Amino acid sequence: MIPVDHIPLAAIVDLVNEYADETRRVAGETGDPYPVVGAFEPFDAGRDELVTLANELHGVFADPVSAPDRLNRLADGLGLEHRLGADGRLVWMHSGGGSSLSAAAVAALVDFVDEAGSARLGICDxxxxxxxxxxxxPAANRAYCSPRCHSRTRVARWRMAHRHETSTNRDRKTS
Ligand SMILES: [Zn+2]
Structure with missing residues (x-):
């Protein structure tokens, strides 16, 4: 068994957003180069591996209801297991059947869902x-990936409401 490395959740979010086919397609970035994310460098993962993992994890974030099942399946595939460390605390180990990056990412997400619940994983509105x-x-009501998407949506909704208002006024004048 091989010890599982630590990876921060923020790096997993970056991985999914920069490498998943779906996030790139919807953002119109399919042809763009893949950025280098510093947190993955120690794992020595190739681009295909990053894309495959990002696609699998996008499915986990996109559906909180099926997220536990999906994570269990991924963990099984990687041979992820809890073991007691020398200090008597639980540590993650993996069989080596998958990459060390996949093992680190799935273990981190399992720990997070165990602690916070899968409803805390989300996809931008x-x-x-x-x-x-x-x-x-604190209120567990985040709906956007970034402040930019939040304000973009607020502006779009305001414009939509405003357009509706002005066309209603115009209708009133002509009738
Ligand atoms: Zn967004």
């Missing part, structure tokens, strides 16, 4: 964006 996020807001 904005148009033309399916980027994922981890909701750490």
């Amino acid at each position: 904005a148009d033309a964006c399916v980027d994922v996020f981890v909701d750490t807001s």
Whole structure:
């Protein structure tokens, strides 16, 4: 068994948003180069591996109801197991059947869902964006991947409401 490395949740979010086919397609970035994410460098993962993992994890974030099942399946495939460490605390180990990056990412998400619940994983509500996020807001009501998507949506909704208002006024004048 091989010890599982630590990876921050923020790096997993970056991985999904920069490498998943769906996030790139919806954002119109399919032809763009894949950015280098520093947190993955120690794992020495190739681009195909990053894309495959990002696609699998996008499914986890996109559907909180099926997220536990999906994570269990991924963990099984990687041979992820809890073991007691020398200090008597539980540590993650994996069989080596998958990559160390996949093992680290899935273990981190399992721990997070165990602690916070899968409803804290989410996907952006904005148009033309399916980027994922981890909701750490006190009210657990985060709906957007970024402040940019939040304000973009607010402006679009305001314009829509305003357009509706002016066309109603115009209708009133002509009738
Ligand atoms: Zn977004």
